[in-house]
Amino acid sequence: MSRISDPEYMQPTEEQDRFWILFASPTIWAIHLLACYITAAIWCAKFGETESAFTTVRIAFAVYTVVALAAIGWLGWIGYQQQRRVTDKTPHDDDTPLDRHRFLGFATLLLSGLSAIATIYVALVAVFIGSCD
Amino acid sequence: MNRVHSVLRRWSTRWLFPIVALMLGGCAGPQSALDPAGQGAEDIARIFWIMVIGATIIWITVIGLAIYALRLKPGPHHRRRSGVWIIGGGVIAPTVILTGLVIYSLAFLPQLLARPPEGSLQIKVEGLQWWWRVTYLENGEPDFELANEIHLPVGEPVEFLLSSPDVIHSFWIPALGGKVDMIPGRETRLTLMPTRTGTFRGVCAEYCGASHALMNFTVVVEEPEDYQQWLAEQRSPARQPAEELTILGRELFVSSGCGACHSVRGTDANGRIAPDLTHVGSRHKLGADVLPNDRASFERWIRHTDDVKPDVLMPEYHSLDAAELTALAAYLESLD
Ligand SMILES: [Cu+2]
Numbered sequence: 362m363s364r365i366s367d368p369e370y371m372q373p374t375e376e377q378d379r380f381w382i383l384f385a386s387p388t389i390w391a392i393h394l395l396a397c398y399i400t401a402a403i404w405c406a407k408f409g410e411t412e413s414a415f416t417t418v419r420i421a422f423a424v425y426t427v428v429a430l431a432a433i434g435w436l437g438w439i440g441y442q443q444q445r446r447v448t449d450k451t452p453h454d455d456d457t458p459l460d461r462h463r464f465l466g467f468a469t470l471l472l473s474g475l476s477a478i479a480t481i482y483v484a485l486v487a488v489f490i491g492s493c494d
Numbered sequence: 495m496n497r498v499h500s501v502l503r504r505w506s507t508r509w510l511f512p513i514v515a516l517m518l519g520g521c522a523g524p525q526s527a528l529d530p531a532g533q534g535a536e537d538i539a540r541i542f543w544i545m546v547i548g549a550t551i552i553w554i555t556v557i558g559l560a561i562y563a564l565r566l567k568p569g570p571h572h573r574r575r576s577g578v579w580i581i582g583g584g585v586i587a588p589t590v591i592l593t594g595l596v597i598y599s600l601a602f603l604p605q606l607l608a609r610p611p612e613g614s615l616q617i618k619v620e621g622l623q624w625w626w627r628v629t630y631l632e633n634g635e636p637d638f639e640l641a642n643e644i645h646l647p648v649g650e651p652v653e654f655l656l657s658s659p660d661v662i663h664s665f666w667i668p669a670l671g672g673k674v675d676m677i678p679g680r681e682t683r684l685t686l687m688p689t690r691t692g693t694f695r696g697v698c699a700e701y702c703g704a705s706h707a708l709m710n711f712t713v714v715v716e717e718p719e720d721y722q723q724w725l726a727e728q729r730s731p732a733r734q735p736a737e738e739l740t741i742l743g744r745e746l747f748v749s750s751g752c753g754a755c756h757s758v759r760g761t762d763a764n765g766r767i768a769p770d771l772t773h774v775g776s777r778h779k780l781g782a783d784v785l786p787n788d789r790a791s792f793e794r795w796i797r798h799t800d801d802v803k804p805d806v807l808m809p810e811y812h813s814l815d816a817a818e819l820t821a822l823a824a825y826l827e828s829l830d
């Protein structure tokens with residue numbers, strides 16, 4: 362039995378649809394922002410006088426950013442797969458479980474794109490600002 | 495058609511021209527970020543204009559497309575081509591433009607935040623409700639103090655050390671550069687680089703209580719020789735009164751207890767709560783840039799302090815009669 366013809370797969374119930382993936386990407390963006398902010402604040406307060414303090418902050422930003430972008434990218438991929446189920450014709454505005462499923466996927470994809478850009482903007486600050494001052 | 499014409503004409507002479515003139519009037523003058531006289535302000539004005547031009551182009555494009563879609567070619571549009579517009583104009587273009595703008599403006603930050611070279615002029619400024627305590631530093635040590643007025647030599651970087659003993663204020667000289675908050679318990683810094691001479695206006699840019707709007711200061715950017723002369727005058731102790739009137743004024747200053755709050759260097763008045771009055775007569779304005787500096791204003795300030803500045807932290811002196819008030823004002827005026 363191919364997956365497409367599996368009726369359960371075709372028609373995910375409300376319980377089966379993962380609503381949380383919709384806002385997972387923006388949440389990662391928020392956590393990334395907080396992590397960067399707190400790291401820079403604490404590190405600069407404790408070691409702001411030393412030359413290497415900001416290098417450490419930059420490395421931390423880089424690590425957070427790679428992790429965040431990987432997670433957001435993965436979520437975006439899930440969303441993309443989900444909205445493509447059966448056919449990738451938008452819009453998904455029929456009142457059916459399948460269209461709800463695909464709508465959630467499409468919204469997840471778009472929000473992941475937005476979150477990825479926002480995360481990069483946060484990281485850009487550390488590229489241009491070179492010291493704790 | 496004629497009616498429309500005359501309505502339009504009436505409308506523009508009554509509203510459009512005055513409003514445009516009023517708005518453009520704000521672009522020049524001693525307190526304009528669009529008429530820069532310092533490096534930071536020049537950078538900020540450039541960013542502003544680039545954003546204005548960019549925003550105008552985008553606005554015209556979007557409105558143009560809306561007119562095209564609604565008026566020039568109503569009805570269904572080619573699905574594929576509309577999709578290109580939606581993705582290209584709605585997703586890709588904003589991302590590219592915003593990224594460009596973010597990078598462009600971020601690139602200015604290090605320059606705006608940079609510390610000046612070692613040995614540059616340093617001035618400590620404290621924001622208080624509702625005036626500015628200005629202390630010129632020499633090798634990091636206090637040299638002399640004044641209030642509500644700052645003089646700077648043109649073409650030299652200056653570093654301001656900013657703080658506040660009461661509430662949050664914000665130090666801003668729009669013609670010279672960006673603004674920086676003055677936060678109780680912390681010292682913030684701002685480097686400015688005036689590029690032309692002139693008299694400018696600084697303001698408090700963070701609401702700090704009843705008379706926040708009456709908390710301004712004068713900034714004089716001058717040639718190095720004039721600046722050095724001003725420094726020498728400000729460093730020196732107060733001028734001794736020589737006339738009968740001003741001598742009486744000094745006695746009244748002492749007997750009224752002004753010295754509990756105010757300092758006049760060279761006399762017993764050494765209060766630390768209020769503006770240093772050693773050279774108050776030399777200032778451009780009185781009361782943090784709210785009154786002109788003349789005898790009548792001194793009288794008004796002493797008698798009607800709270801009218802001039804609501805909630806001011808200086809008591810009004812109603813007990814002085816008119817002659818005494820004049821003498822006191824004459825004494826303060828003579829402190830140049
Ligand atoms: Cu204020």
